[in-house]
Amino acid sequence: MSSVTGSESTINAFVDAIHPSFDYLLSCTAFSACLFTLLVVLFAFSTKESRRRVVFRLNVFAICLTLILGILTGLSNGKAITDPFDQVSKSVYIATAAFAVIPPLLYDSILLSRLFALYPVSSTPPATLLKIFAFPFCVKCARIVVISVGLSNYVKSGLNTSSLVQDQLATWFRNPMPIAEWSMQVADNLYSVSLFLYNLHVRTSPVHRTTSGIADRIRQIFYISVANFVFPLMFNIAQIVSVTTDHSPTTGAVLVLINNYVTVMGVLCATLWFSGTEWVRAHNQPQSEDSFPLNAKLGRVHGASGKSGDDILVIGGRSVGADTTNSDVGLTKGSDRRAAPAQDGNHSSV
Template sequence: MSSEISPDVIIDGFIAGIRPSFDAILSATAFSACLLTLLVVLFAFSTKESRQRLVFRLNVLAICAALTLGVLTGLVGGTAIVNPFNPVSKGVYVASIVFAIFPPVLYDSILLTRLFALYPVSNTPRTTLLKIFTFPFCVKCARVIVLSIGINDYVSSQPSTLALEQDEATAWFRNPKMTAEWAMQIADNLYSVTIFLYNLRVRTSSVKRVGGLAERIRQIFYISVANFVFPLIFNIAQISYITTDRNPTTGVLLLMINNYVTVIGVLCATLWFSGSEWVRTRNEPFSDHMAIPPKLNSGGDRVTGGKSGSGVVVIGKGSVTLGSTNSGTELADRINTPDKENKYMLV
């Protein structure tokens, strides 16, 4: 006599089978909605000048890549739920993997552009640029090579999408290529953030007494640290799961969320700077008619309490001497008007 399978067992098995896809779709939908809103805000706060900057265009490209990941995740996961025995084509499945693991290299490159604000290409010796950017360039190339080899090995191992999905756990557990990529990502971000924050502190140490600029530098510091700390937490979690858990569900979810968190972190930094530029452009008609206080041009320097010329403000390669003739105008122009270096700021 054949034993009948309980309906509860069938339902529980179906739920367990679609749960990874459902979690992925839910996460991708929520983060994609946030990114779409932030994209609208980015364009709303942008100016004609800021939209011509490299950072702005890279941020738009990063958002498009993240939104594409959300669409592919919804397509792959939705098909797995609605029609589990007829999954998407192998090309679509591979594209979803590519958009999940390759874009972090782009996001980290956007963070690296901060260094060009401190080392302008036009003013910095080629040897200095070579010393600073050789390591991150080599690391990024190594990351792309490792990811390409890993994707090729995984895709060529099985002929169909269904076979790739079934082999996902084997390919995931203790994958040396993915572990190496995440370790290199930590080193890459650590180098970029360390160099940026150290040079920012050294080059702006003498302007801390200028209240508005000091607060802005402090905000840049906090944003830079946040852009490193949150992806670092996810990278460590990913390495922990790939080396200890044979089930890739949680690890893949962390990988996808890490992508969105990194994009949102970079985008929030750009939004902060774009908002400042938006306010500045609308205050320009008022600031043009404001006179410089005479105390800045007087013989005594009330900022430092000494003679004129005793206070020097250093920003990047330039310097402004407080108390000298027209120094108030120059300082206001340096703080309020973005120069060529600012096309890389602020991410």
């Protein structure tokens, strides 16, 4: 009877030891499969024009980084399950941790790049660009410093993989480094998304009174942008709550991994929506007046008609004139009030 009890205790201890690794492995496998499918769909719906854009390439790069994270996580935790007494090398384990905490900086930068659609570098005064991008730039620099210091201290804490795992268990609870980084990430995303949505609302308010088709597209952009912020925000808050209340890092580490995938998928779904629209337009539909192309440029052109009271809202290839002396807003089609065409290098997909 005692031998049976001892065997059960050994099995239970082994199951408890590999349970965190199993959670990490299962989460990354499921989300990596979904992300790979979305990558295939992204290329399937892309066109030559969309593939030349910087945002498209950044999305592909972000997906590749996240898939590498999934591979490293699977390698590290699969080895811990199948051969717990001979785990992966220290360098592989550190690389896994680095790919889990560093890439969110890139993902947030992709979301921040949407502001260049509203403030093109070629036509926006440098002082305005400095005012807009100074805060997110400083926050990102601070996040880089915090992540670098945290990873450096973590690397120095152990001589091998087993000691690093033990140090993670010992230093997870109320560690100031991840708390500071996730808090700055919330502020960074809140700033970029709020500024983008505010300018989108202000600059496209005349469109809602002219063409319902374009108004529906802008409304969808609003919902996508909110979703790109809300879901990562929920995981950021959950991560902060976990690190301040839970002594075990298992739940927090799972949230960190899932947050990486959710953030990339949010940005990717926005690109897929525009790529799908452009693909349908390129293959099945001629260019129409009500289309909202992928290279939409939102901005105001002043003095197009020689009157100081006229503004033209540029959306892709269309313009909406807003005359301050008349409450009716109409589409301008004449050559005398034609806005300058949007240059391909001065826009950014949502």
